[in-house]
Amino acid sequence: MRGVVGAGMLTLLQKELLRFWKVSFQTIAAPVLTALLYLLIFSHVLESRVSVFNGQVRYTDFLVPGLVMMSVLQNAFANASSSLIQSKITGNLVFVLLPPLSPLDMYAAYVLGAMVRGLVVGLGVFIVTLVLLPGPFHMAHPIVAIAFAVLGSAILGTLGVIAGIWADKFDELAAFQNFLIMPLTFLSGVFYSIHTLPPFWQALSHFNPFFYMIDGFRYGFFGLSDIDPGISLGLVAIAAIVLAAVALSMLARGYKLRH
Amino acid sequence: MPAAAPPVPAVEIAGLSKRFGEVQALCDVDLRVAPGEFFGLLGPNGAGKTTLISILAGLTRADRGTASILGHDVVSDYREARRALGVVPQELVFDPFFTVRETLSIQSGYFGLRHNDAWIDELLFHLDLTQKADANMRALSGGMKRRVLVGQALVHKPPVIVLDEPTAGVDVELRQSLWAFIRKLNRDGHTIILTTHYLEEAEALCNRIAMMKAGRIVALDTTRHLLSRFSGLTVRVSSERLPEGWTARERRREGNVHYLALESYAELEGLLAALRSEGIAIDEMTLADTDLEQVFLRIMAGTETTDEASRMLEVPES
Ligand SMILES: Nc1ncnc2c1ncn2[C@@H]1O[C@H](COP(=O)(O)OP(=O)(O)OP(=O)(O)O)[C@@H](O)[C@H]1O
Numbered sequence: 403m404r405g406v407v408g409a410g411m412l413t414l415l416q417k418e419l420l421r422f423w424k425v426s427f428q429t430i431a432a433p434v435l436t437a438l439l440y441l442l443i444f445s446h447v448l449e450s451r452v453s454v455f456n457g458q459v460r461y462t463d464f465l466v467p468g469l470v471m472m473s474v475l476q477n478a479f480a481n482a483s484s485s486l487i488q489s490k491i492t493g494n495l496v497f498v499l500l501p502p503l504s505p506l507d508m509y510a511a512y513v514l515g516a517m518v519r520g521l522v523v524g525l526g527v528f529i530v531t532l533v534l535l536p537g538p539f540h541m542a543h544p545i546v547a548i549a550f551a552v553l554g555s556a557i558l559g560t561l562g563v564i565a566g567i568w569a570d571k572f573d574e575l576a577a578f579q580n581f582l583i584m585p586l587t588f589l590s591g592v593f594y595s596i597h598t599l600p601p602f603w604q605a606l607s608h609f610n611p612f613f614y615m616i617d618g619f620r621y622g623f624f625g626l627s628d629i630d631p632g633i634s635l636g637l638v639a640i641a642a643i644v645l646a647a648v649a650l651s652m653l654a655r656g657y658k659l660r661h
Numbered sequence: 662m663p664a665a666a667p668p669v670p671a672v673e674i675a676g677l678s679k680r681f682g683e684v685q686a687l688c689d690v691d692l693r694v695a696p697g698e699f700f701g702l703l704g705p706n707g708a709g710k711t712t713l714i715s716i717l718a719g720l721t722r723a724d725r726g727t728a729s730i731l732g733h734d735v736v737s738d739y740r741e742a743r744r745a746l747g748v749v750p751q752e753l754v755f756d757p758f759f760t761v762r763e764t765l766s767i768q769s770g771y772f773g774l775r776h777n778d779a780w781i782d783e784l785l786f787h788l789d790l791t792q793k794a795d796a797n798m799r800a801l802s803g804g805m806k807r808r809v810l811v812g813q814a815l816v817h818k819p820p821v822i823v824l825d826e827p828t829a830g831v832d833v834e835l836r837q838s839l840w841a842f843i844r845k846l847n848r849d850g851h852t853i854i855l856t857t858h859y860l861e862e863a864e865a866l867c868n869r870i871a872m873m874k875a876g877r878i879v880a881l882d883t884t885r886h887l888l889s890r891f892s893g894l895t896v897r898v899s900s901e902r903l904p905e906g907w908t909a910r911e912r913r914r915e916g917n918v919h920y921l922a923l924e925s926y927a928e929l930e931g932l933l934a935a936l937r938s939e940g941i942a943i944d945e946m947t948l949a950d951t952d953l954e955q956v957f958l959r960i961m962a963g964t965e966t967t968d969e970a971s972r973m974l975e976v977p978e979s
């Protein structure tokens with residue numbers, strides 16, 4: 403692979419990891435706490451009122467994979483996008499643009515860094531819920547859950563790269579996050595099964611790529627899902643490839659990076 | 662016997678143009694810098710120096726024309742071109758997450774050099790940053806941050822080094838030691854390209870100079886030739902007035918201090934005689950050879966330049 407992915411990629415990845423590790427209180431501990439607050443509040447309020455999968459799964463258990471996946475997705479996005487926009491605005495992106503890093507080097511490093519951050523936070527949320535929630539926990543298909551978590555973090559890391567390159571200011575990035583990422587996450591079935599929605603919203607949910615990530619991930623936990631997990635995996639993989647192609651072409655053209 | 666191949670130029674630029682909206686930042690620039698040169702790129706604010714450097718570094722894409730570093734095209738062969746080039750950017754940028762040493766070893770890693778500690782220590786020493794090696798970048802003064810930028814540009818030992826105003830904000834003592842270090846690198850065979858607004862610096866360091874104005878190179882010659890092109894003296898006379906017939910020679914006036922341009926020392930006799938015969942008392946008088954600043958000011962004051970290479974070096978002697 404020499405000439406395509408170079409040794410510089412590893413250093414850029416290492417830098418990306420160091421960057422969030424140095425402020426891990428804010429980048430790991432805080433999002434874990436947020437997810438737990440959601441879990442405590444929603445499970446307390448809704449446990450007795452919401453029935454999911456025809457009562458086969460307790461609502462609180464249903465909520466856990468949703469929150470884990472939501473944490474993975476949001477943190478993967480946040481890592482890549484905020485690293486890029488901070489470097490762009492402070493101007494220190496020049497240190498990455500001057501060396502012989504290829505577009506693929508840059509893409510791989512930013513996305514892998516984002517994936518690690520997302521997966522670490524997701525794992526943190528998962529471990530804390532295991533400790534807090536009563537009763538034994540059995541996972542139906544761990545490999546499926548891992549596959550969806552990895553693909554989901556790659557997709558959101560890629561979206562983070564795209565948003566970080568595209569946005570010129572912090573508020574443009576915030577708009578991307580508030581008007582695209584947040585609604586898509588919240589309307590993806592983190593807190594409910596889409597079968598509880600009216601038909602119109604149910605149909606609309608099928609156009610939300612995040613829905614397939616969370617549904618497939620949840621299948622890994624319970625062996626139950628709204629959609630066949632094979633179909634979800636296929637759609638998620640296609641989304642990952644399309645977005646990667648977009649991000650790579652932006653990097654190769656130097657879009658908004660090399661004027 | 663085959664003739665020795667001409668050395669590959671350290672930097673070769675042909676027909677380079679770049680426009681930002683309404684601004685023609687570079688207009689059909691040609692330039693060739695030979696290996697081992699200490700080359701100065703001068704010009705007023707907005708002349709296009711940083712744009713030129715950014716194209717060499719791959720930070721900016723030219724609209725037209727080509728540029729190469731040691732024979733490697735900066736677009737098609739960007740990996741080799743960037744490996745051969747070290748750039749000290751004009752803007753004072755840094756990554757607040759890291760210490761000085763981390764900054765340098767990360768930069769080294771980007772070039773694929775992951776075990777470069779001996780050279781990094783040497784750089785820290787030459788840039789007088791050893792004491793600050795483990796300080797966070799945020800905790801450094803402006804001049805120290807600038808020195809870290811110099812270190813980052815040199816971390817992969819590039820054969821061609823471009824410094825975009827490296828001494829802005831650096832104190833006198835460190836400027837001297839920085840230049841001693843850059844000179845040493847030049848003696849060791851590195852090609853140096855420098856922009857600066859301190860003209861005495863360029864005069865002392867550079868063997869060849871290009872002067873830019875509004876996106877074009879308006880003068881390009883060895884420093885010696887540029888200085889001799891405007892051979893002559895400047896006389897600073899502090900007196901009430903100037904003798905009859907000498908006022909036309911006045912270049913500048915600050916109160917009672919007159920600056921006169923003379924062709925040669927011989928003319929000085931005439932000036933002194935005229936002063937004496939008119940009974941003008943001289944409070945003070947100093948003589949100076951032409952320096953680069955005067956050459957620069959005259960070239961920049963010159964009338965519109967033309968495109969023709971032949972006229973490029975003809976600068977009106979107004
Ligand atoms: N990214 C950009 N967008 C728009 N205009 C630009 C950009 N970069 C440079 N310019 C314009 O191009 C012209 C040349 O700028 P450049 O930075 O190359 O000048 P310079 O010779 O380095 O000046 P200085 O001595 O002030 O550093 C200026 O008019 C500047 O405003």
Ligand SMILES: [Mg+2]
Nearest residue numbers: 710711751825
């Ligand atoms: Mg400049």
